[in-house]
Amino acid sequence: MVINELILAELIPFLKIKNQRRIIELLYNINRLELNIKWDKIIEYQFKCLKNGLSGIGIPYLILAQNAKQNHCEIYSLDNHFKLLKNIINIELVE
Numbered sequence: 001m002v003i004n005e006l007i008l009a010e011l012i013p014f015l016k017i018k019n020q021r022r023i024i025e026l027l028y029n030i031n032r033l034e035l036n037i038k039w040d041k042i043i044e045y046q047f048k049c050l051k052n053g054l055s056g057i058g059i060p061y062l063i064l065a066q067n068a069k070q071n072h073c074e075i076y077s078l079d080n081h082f083k084l085l086k087n088i089i090n091i092e093l094v095e
Contacts, residue, residue: 003030004067006060033071041066045089052088057081065091 008027015024045062049055061081068075074092075082086093 001030002033002071002073003027004033004035004064006035006063006067008032010060033067033073035063035067036070037063038066038070041069045085048088049085054084054088057085061085065089068092 011027012024015027042059042062045065046057046059049057049062058081061079062085064075065082065085067073068091069089074094076094078095082091082093083095085091
């Protein structure tokens with residue numbers, strides 16, 4: 001299991017509000033992947049989404065998908081955005 005800074009930036013503020021110190025500590029102890037954003041891939045993925053009628057996929061989702069593909073990782077999520085991306089850009093999604 002790995003994580004990256006974008007995921008931490010998404011999760012940590014909500015966990016701080018809920019005073020979930022132990023979960024925050026555990027998240028910080030997971031191995032982190034360096035974010036090496038390939039903007040040409042992000043543009044390609046956004047084009048594929050738009051071409052397939054998906055105009056509501058945000059850039060952070062595309063960055064996470066690109067990072068997972070680049071590092072040959074599966075995405076563990078129940079988020080509907082990743083379900084929509086699964087077939088469009090061929091990500092490995094575990095629901």
